[in-house]
Amino acid sequence: MSSLRIKILWRNAIMKKLLKKIVTFTLLFAIVLGYNSSNLVFAKNIVITVQPKNFIGKVGDQFSASVTAEGTGLSYQWQYSKDGGKSWKDSGMASAKTATYSFKIASGDLGINYRCVVRDSSGSSVISESRKLSTGLRITVQPKDFAGKVGDQFSASVTAEGTGLSYQWQYSKDGGKSWKDSGVASAKTATYSFKIASGDMGINYRCVVRDSSGSSVISESRKLSTGLRITVQPKDFAGKVGDQFSASVTAEGTGLSYQWQYSKDGGKSWKDSGVASAKTATYSFKIASGDMGINYRCVVRDSSGSSVISESRKLSTGLRITVQPKDFAGKVGDQFSASVTAEGTGLSYQWQYSKDGGKSWRNSGVASAKTATYSFKIASGDLGINYRCVVRDSFNNTIITNIGTLNEMKNEDWELPIM
Incomplete structure (x- = not known):
């Protein structure tokens, strides 16, 4: 076997061993990574379930804000900002490291923003929403409408509660669509006053009230009108x-x-x-x-x-009675008659009678009771009654006549004199 082939076989053997080690290491790393990933999956993420709220108070009041969060091994750090949230500092007071942040309000605290940084045992963190501590700024007495004429002294006032209040009165000449700051000296005080000029008639006015924290409230709009x-x-x-x-x-x-x-x-x-x-x-x-x-x-x-x-x-119509009814004297069986004369349009009549001296009245039911002349045969129960007539015109105007009396005629009143 040549030396070249021996070298190739030797190199391949080494590469196989190296590859085996790499695979083994990769598998071990994957197992370890899988174990840690499993732990991360089951670890509870931080979630803020209840955000802190804005707080309104004045110097000396007890401030309190809370946050509620879910997670493992939570810790808290409240922060504050005095530049509207551009920069933040950790609060150093004891309650700043608890879920409830509390302290007595000082003048320098008014207008601050605050928030809470919540951390868990793994070092993860989440920040609550930012909220504001402001004064209990409110208007207690609104300005009123003013009626006057050119040359009169106009005056309007506003009363407000809060800390370090400042005022700016504004006016509108288009019914409140747009507003301008008034330039008169009193426009920066609680009482707005000036001598009325012709151009001031009909303006609307209001006051913008601000406190030391920068919070503001606007009064109701009122109107300057002539003393109409x-x-x-x-x-x-x-x-x-x-x-x-x-x-x-x-x-x-x-x-x-x-x-x-x-x-x-x-x-x-x-x-x-x-x-x-x-x-x-x-x-x-x-x-x-x-x-x-x-x-x-x-x-x-x-x-x-x-x-x-x-x-x-x-x-x-000029409804009026021109001839009043008169008293009548008669006896049972006689024909009673009383008349009224009136002026007006579309006249109607209703005669009435009273048996208690005029304390109460009833409409008469006889046929003639709805005419200008009231007539009937006298019965025993009619003697002594009072009578009157209610006259109406076509516009439902009414007028009532004077009262007449039906008197009983005595024998000496109707017997002929002895010649």
């Missing part, structure tokens, strides 16, 4: 077709405009009147048959767009 008010309300009007109707309203405010309205359904719905006078303080027109029974009112607006509506009034 109705000082003299319109009155009811009674008239007939062809009469000149007139109703007036008196109001205080700046740049007033008027729009009279009418309703034909008792005030359920309203329409703007189209007559010329409907845009003036005095509403006037000649009454037509279709106008009877309408309700009317006036909408008054000022230059700021504020509006106020007058009380509703009614146009009715």
